[in-house]
Amino acid sequence: MFADEGSARCGTVLPTAYRSDVVFWIVPVGEDVRHGTTTRPGALPAGSEVLVLCARRFKLPTSTPWPDVPKTKSVTRQCEDCVAEYERLGRPATVWDF
Ligand SMILES: [Zn+2]
Numbered sequence: 558m559f560a561d562e563g564s565a566r567c568g569t570v571l572p573t574a575y576r577s578d579v580v581f582w583i584v585p586v587g588e589d590v591r592h593g594t595t596t597r598p599g600a601l602p603a604g605s606e607v608l609v610l611c612a613r614r615f616k617l618p619t620s621t622p623w624p625d626v627p628k629t630k631s632v633t634r635q636c637e638d639c640v641a642e643y644e645r646l647g648r649p650a651t652v653w654d655f
Pocket of ligand 1: 591592593609610611636637638639
């Protein structure tokens with residue numbers, strides 16, 4: 558058997574955050590754990606509702622003005638239901654703070 562080199566060269570390689578199938582780990586308003594979402598956080602204004610992998614809806618927080626560090630930066634705990642769905646999807650992921 559030969560490896561299919563042709564298909565390996567197809568497609569554009571983009572940084573993870575710019576791919577369309579990425580799971581973003583965000584900390585929604587009022588939460589102290591990260592939930593996964595496939596909605597690009599930058600695509601919606603603050604206060605918009607976003608659907609996360611555990612099938613709940615949360616409001617997106619307001620962006621932190623530069624050069625302040627987002628308060629959620631230190632949050633590393635992840636929602637267990639989102640993790641289970643994330644592992645089932647097998648998609649790339651990135652952490653996102655607002
Ligand atoms: Zn969740």
